[in-house]
Amino acid sequence: TRPKRIAVLPGDGIGPEIVEEGVKVMKAAGERFGYHFEIDFGWIGGSAIDRLKNPLPQETLTLCHQADAVLLGAVGGPRWDQHPPALRPEKALLGLRKELDLFANLRPTTLFPGLEDSSTLKPEVLKGVDFLVVRELTGGIYFGEKFTEDTPAGEKATDTLVYSETEVERILRRAFDIAQLRGKKVTSVDKANVLESSRLWRKVADRVAKDYPDVELTHLLVDNCAMQMIRRPADFDVVVTENMFGDILSDEAAILTGSIGLLPSASLGEGHQGLYEPVHGSAPDIAGQGVANPIATILSVALMFRYSFHDDTVAKAIEGAVTDTLASGARTMDLVSTGRLAYSTEEFGDKVVEAL
Amino acid sequence: TRPKRIAVLPGDGIGPEIVEEGVKVMKAAGERFGYHFEIDFGWIGGSAIDRLKNPLPQETLTLCHQADAVLLGAVGGPRWDQHPPALRPEKALLGLRKELDLFANLRPTTLFPGLEDSSTLKPEVLKGVDFLVVRELTGGIYFGEKFTEDTPAGEKATDTLVYSETEVERILRRAFDIAQLRGKKVTSVDKANVLESSRLWRKVADRVAKDYPDVELTHLLVDNCAMQMIRRPADFDVVVTENMFGDILSDEAAILTGSIGLLPSASLGEGHQGLYEPVHGSAPDIAGQGVANPIATILSVALMFRYSFHDDTVAKAIEGAVTDTLASGARTMDLVSTGRLAYSTEEFGDKVVEAL
Ligand SMILES: CC(C)[C@H](C(=O)O)[C@@H](O)C(=O)O
Ligand SMILES: CC(C)[C@H](C(=O)O)[C@@H](O)C(=O)O
Numbered sequence: 001t002r003p004k005r006i007a008v009l010p011g012d013g014i015g016p017e018i019v020e021e022g023v024k025v026m027k028a029a030g031e032r033f034g035y036h037f038e039i040d041f042g043w044i045g046g047s048a049i050d051r052l053k054n055p056l057p058q059e060t061l062t063l064c065h066q067a068d069a070v071l072l073g074a075v076g077g078p079r080w081d082q083h084p085p086a087l088r089p090e091k092a093l094l095g096l097r098k099e100l101d102l103f104a105n106l107r108p109t110t111l112f113p114g115l116e117d118s119s120t121l122k123p124e125v126l127k128g129v130d131f132l133v134v135r136e137l138t139g140g141i142y143f144g145e146k147f148t149e150d151t152p153a154g155e156k157a158t159d160t161l162v163y164s165e166t167e168v169e170r171i172l173r174r175a176f177d178i179a180q181l182r183g184k185k186v187t188s189v190d191k192a193n194v195l196e197s198s199r200l201w202r203k204v205a206d207r208v209a210k211d212y213p214d215v216e217l218t219h220l221l222v223d224n225c226a227m228q229m230i231r232r233p234a235d236f237d238v239v240v241t242e243n244m245f246g247d248i249l250s251d252e253a254a255i256l257t258g259s260i261g262l263l264p265s266a267s268l269g270e271g272h273q274g275l276y277e278p279v280h281g282s283a284p285d286i287a288g289q290g291v292a293n294p295i296a297t298i299l300s301v302a303l304m305f306r307y308s309f310h311d312d313t314v315a316k317a318i319e320g321a322v323t324d325t326l327a328s329g330a331r332t333m334d335l336v337s338t339g340r341l342a343y344s345t346e347e348f349g350d351k352v353v354e355a356l
Numbered sequence: 357t358r359p360k361r362i363a364v365l366p367g368d369g370i371g372p373e374i375v376e377e378g379v380k381v382m383k384a385a386g387e388r389f390g391y392h393f394e395i396d397f398g399w400i401g402g403s404a405i406d407r408l409k410n411p412l413p414q415e416t417l418t419l420c421h422q423a424d425a426v427l428l429g430a431v432g433g434p435r436w437d438q439h440p441p442a443l444r445p446e447k448a449l450l451g452l453r454k455e456l457d458l459f460a461n462l463r464p465t466t467l468f469p470g471l472e473d474s475s476t477l478k479p480e481v482l483k484g485v486d487f488l489v490v491r492e493l494t495g496g497i498y499f500g501e502k503f504t505e506d507t508p509a510g511e512k513a514t515d516t517l518v519y520s521e522t523e524v525e526r527i528l529r530r531a532f533d534i535a536q537l538r539g540k541k542v543t544s545v546d547k548a549n550v551l552e553s554s555r556l557w558r559k560v561a562d563r564v565a566k567d568y569p570d571v572e573l574t575h576l577l578v579d580n581c582a583m584q585m586i587r588r589p590a591d592f593d594v595v596v597t598e599n600m601f602g603d604i605l606s607d608e609a610a611i612l613t614g615s616i617g618l619l620p621s622a623s624l625g626e627g628h629q630g631l632y633e634p635v636h637g638s639a640p641d642i643a644g645q646g647v648a649n650p651i652a653t654i655l656s657v658a659l660m661f662r663y664s665f666h667d668d669t670v671a672k673a674i675e676g677a678v679t680d681t682l683a684s685g686a687r688t689m690d691l692v693s694t695g696r697l698a699y700s701t702e703e704f705g706d707k708v709v710e711a712l
Contacts, residue, residue, distance in 0.1 A: 121476050159553050160517070196504055200511055
């Protein structure tokens with residue numbers, strides 16, 4: 001079979017270290033399951049600003065366009081925080097999403113056996129938590145017109161939240177498609193009692209739901225959803241919402257189980273191409289020390305097999321290898337209790353490869 | 357002294373029952389501390405739609421304009437859910453906020469001793485939780501231009517988020533003023549890495565902070581804040597944010613301690629006038645049965661004394677009476693464990709009056 005072209009963008013902070021382990025596991029899985037990879041590295045974020053004065057250089061974009069999948073580490077750090085908006089690392093994320101038309105961001109929230117203690121929620125509340133936030137990623141207030149005017153009474157700033165029926169429909173269909181393969185429940189989150197865009201969203205959700213008679217649709221207002229996730233997280237299956245609400249709710253969802261450092265994400269478009277990255281950030285404070293936790297990146301590689309190569313077997317093998325490694329007692333620094341020995345980023349990656 | 361004019365708006369569902377207890381405690385506190393009240397009742401929400409075909413009738417508005425303070429029960433219910441936006445109960449809330457220029461919504465999050473079990477968070481995480489969300493209430497995307505267009509590719513919906521420097525400054529000053537009387541920490545929440553309005557917000561926050569050298573200002577991105585509230589809720593003191601983020605975060609904050617049914621709120625403008633209402637909704641399923649919990653309404657009355665009459669002594673007396681009543685073992689239906697006897701709404705109100 002044709003080799004898979006993978007664009008690898010290590011980024012800033014701990015990005016390079018964790019991506020190295022992700023690539024290692026990807027190659028090991030490839031060897032075992034008969035995949036060949038052509039890997040191209042690209043600059044992105046702060047490190048691209050430093051070298052090329054552009055958080056998302058054209059050559060990186062080209063590389064991503066040509067790739068079957070993109071593996072991203074993390075971007076950002078205090079060094080670039082004072083830059084003007086156009087020269088900030090996160091601009092690269094927004095640009096990449098838009099350019100590759102990655103309109104569906106998938107963020108699973110799961111519980112890692114043995115790590116329940118790291119959650120601030122009670123164990124009995126966490127039992128059975130396993131849901132997925134599907135966030136619209138290329139529309140809404142992130143990409144609407146925005147400007148600041150000078151008025152006699154001071155500055156006035158405007159952001160615009162726009163959604164077309166087409167944009168809303170494709171993300172909702174994606175959520176229903178995914179729900180059909182999972183628990184067959186979709187929670188559509190909006191603020192239909194206030195926002196015009198939410199009323200469109202709700203109408204389209206009701207229409208799309210008719211094509212999925214086996215999936216149960218519930219509407220929830222965003223304020224209520226923020227509560228219910230804390231109140232009864234185990235009741236959710238697929239939560240679908242627009243860009244800004246999704247930003248807030250997917251982070252809220254990620255912290256619930258206490259394993260935000262371990263969670264992967266996938267950003268998908270219409271085709272098979274996808275961008276895979278850990279949910280956590282670039283952690284500049286521990287960068288370069290070889291102590292970062294590579295699990296989220298390794299699990300992002302699993303999602304790559306699942307969503308871009310449609311190979312659930314390999315995805316499950318990688319996920320199983322991570323679970324087995326954790327079950328064997330291996331822990332990176334962020335997860336050890338005092339008095340126990342921690343594995344380095346590299347050692348942990350090696351363990352996963354072994355388990356695979 | 358001149359009698360205080362209070363506009364009382366019972367609203368829908370359990371509204372009338374809980375407001376009755378609120379008024380009872382208000383009168384009792386008045387007798388003990390030398391206040392006189394002139395009370396006017398007004399229709400609002402669904403019950404106003406039913407009677408006057410308008411969720412916020414002009415006569416109710418006039419009444420509120422003339423009042424020193426407004427006590428509101430709750431609005432809404434399934435009966436009006438299919439109405440067009442202009443004829444829905446929540447329209448009354450938005451209208452009242454705007455008409456009375458109540459730009460600052462205050463929502464305290466506190467832990468009630470003896471009720472820790474009702475939270476889904478671990479007790480050790482809840483220890484010391486005591487913060488206040490200050491939400492901008494009359495600007496932003498709630499009140500910006502909104503419309504839906506028909507395009508060849510289907511409908512397109514637009515909402516607009518607008519903030520002027522003046523609007524941002526007054527809510528931030530309010531938050532700093534309040535923080536000075538509390539823990540002297542302000543967390544300003546925005547999405548400055550994406551929104552133009554948030555960049556204005558952050559700039560104004562930094563400027564206002566200079567006038568409050570004794571208050572510590574921290575900026576937090578809204579997605580991060582949604583996480584940190586779950587991770588380390590005891591670290592917050594005053595959290596200030598724009599309307600939509602405040603809607604989400606204040607509900608998230610309210611559920612943390614498990615006592616959302618017990619939490620009061622105050623909505624304030626430039627002067628002394630204020631609107632006081634429980635955070636919980638109209639609970640139509642238990643309406644008219646005399647089993648609703650009146651605590652949030654009674655504590656809203658305490659906030660009325662604190663913020664509209666600037667009388668912390670009476671506010672504390674009412675709050676103390678609620679604590680004492682709970683400490684005596686009195687519980688309404690929502691709080692009893694199985695096998696224990698519950699007080700009715702009215703009995704609980706009587707107990708609080710007694711304790712007072
Ligand atoms: C960095 C920022 C622009 C980004 C977002 O808000 O989308 C991040 O928070 C995320 O969720 O990926
Ligand atoms: C009913 C609704 C319009 C309202 C809001 O979003 O402001 C409510 O959720 C609240 O928080 O008071």
